[in-house]
Structure formats: structure tokens, C-alpha cells
Amino acid sequence: MVVVTSAYESDQAGAKKLFAQAYNRISERLTRLVCIWVDAGYQGEGFMKWVMDTYHWILEVVRRPTDTKGFVLLPRRWVVERSFGWFNWCRRLSKDYEILPQTHETFVQVAMIRLILRRLA
Structure with a gap:
């Protein structure tokens, strides 16, 4: 989307x-x-x-907790950051090569399908 x-x-x-x-x-x-x-x-x-x-x-x-300094692992936030990190393993998603946003969206979906299939195998 x-x-x-x-x-x-x-x-x-x-x-x-x-x-x-x-x-x-x-x-x-x-x-x-x-x-x-x-x-x-x-x-x-x-x-x-x-x-x-x-x-x-x-x-x-x-x-983010107010009394902490530096890096803090936020609850549930790491799930999104981890997913973005996984996208960097895909060559087409490591940089913004695509012209159309729909093409980028399609490659994100393909990357997630690949990740899910690897987990199911």
C-alpha cells in the first residue's frame, strides 16, 4: 500500500x-x-x-524511558527495526533504486514472502 x-x-x-x-x-x-x-x-x-x-x-x-541515556531497546519497536534490517539483505531494497512507489512496495512484499518461506522450510 x-x-x-x-x-x-x-x-x-x-x-x-x-x-x-x-x-x-x-x-x-x-x-x-x-x-x-x-x-x-x-x-x-x-x-x-x-x-x-x-x-x-x-x-x-x-x-523511551525518560531516565536513560544512550541506546535503549524499546518494547515492540525492535520488531519493525529488525524487519528493516532484513530488507537490507535484499539487493533491490538496500538502496532506493525504484522509480515508482508501487515497484518498491512489490519488492518489499517479495522480500517478506522469501523470509516467511525460509522460516517454513
């Missing part, structure tokens, strides 16, 4: 576009989705209430 947003848009504005596209395209596959982990850019009572009222999803902000 490709959502094109401007660099001047806030994270919340981009998330609204992404949620709307996802819900319109694959709402039948999102029936089990309950909680979405987000970073601090998505916090705010108004935005969280809008997501809950519109899509019935719960946004859970994963915050």
Missing part, C-alpha cells in the same frame, strides 16, 4: 491517509486488528480518539 505524503505534513496527517487507504482496500482482512504500536509523533488525545471512533483501533504509544 503506497501513501504519498508531503514532508511538510505531520505524522498524524499521513497516518490518517494510510488508515483510510488500508481500511478501504483491505478492511475484510483487518477484522482482527485491535492495537497499533506507534511512536511519540502520533500521541495526542484528539488523534487517538479519532482513530478509536473511526476504525475501532487502539493506538499504543511506545515511549
Whole structure:
């Protein structure tokens, strides 16, 4: 799913576009989705209430502990970072070679299929 947003848009504005596209395209596959982990850019009572009222999803902000310095492994955040690291093993995803966002999206899907098949084998 490709959502094109401007660099001047806030994270919340981009998330609204992404949620709307996802819900319109694959709402039948999102029936089990309950909680979405987000970073601090998505916090705010108004935005969280809008997501809950519109899509019935719960946004859970994963915050960095305030009393720590340096690198801290954040709960659930490492799953996304690990996945991005796996993409770097794929030559076409190691750099941004693609012109169309749809092509990049397809190669991300192929990379994830490859990873899943390797785990099943």
C-alpha cells in the first residue's frame, strides 16, 4: 500500500491517509486488528480518539524511558527495526533504486514472502 505524503505534513496527517487507504482496500482482512504500536509523533488525545471512533483501533504509544541515556531497546519497536534490517539483505531494497512507489512496495512484499518461506522450510 503506497501513501504519498508531503514532508511538510505531520505524522498524524499521513497516518490518517494510510488508515483510510488500508481500511478501504483491505478492511475484510483487518477484522482482527485491535492495537497499533506507534511512536511519540502520533500521541495526542484528539488523534487517538479519532482513530478509536473511526476504525475501532487502539493506538499504543511506545515511549523511551525518560531516565536513560544512550541506546535503549524499546518494547515492540525492535520488531519493525529488525524487519528493516532484513530488507537490507535484499539487493533491490538496500538502496532506493525504484522509480515508482508501487515497484518498491512489490519488492518489499517479495522480500517478506522469501523470509516467511525460509522460516517454513
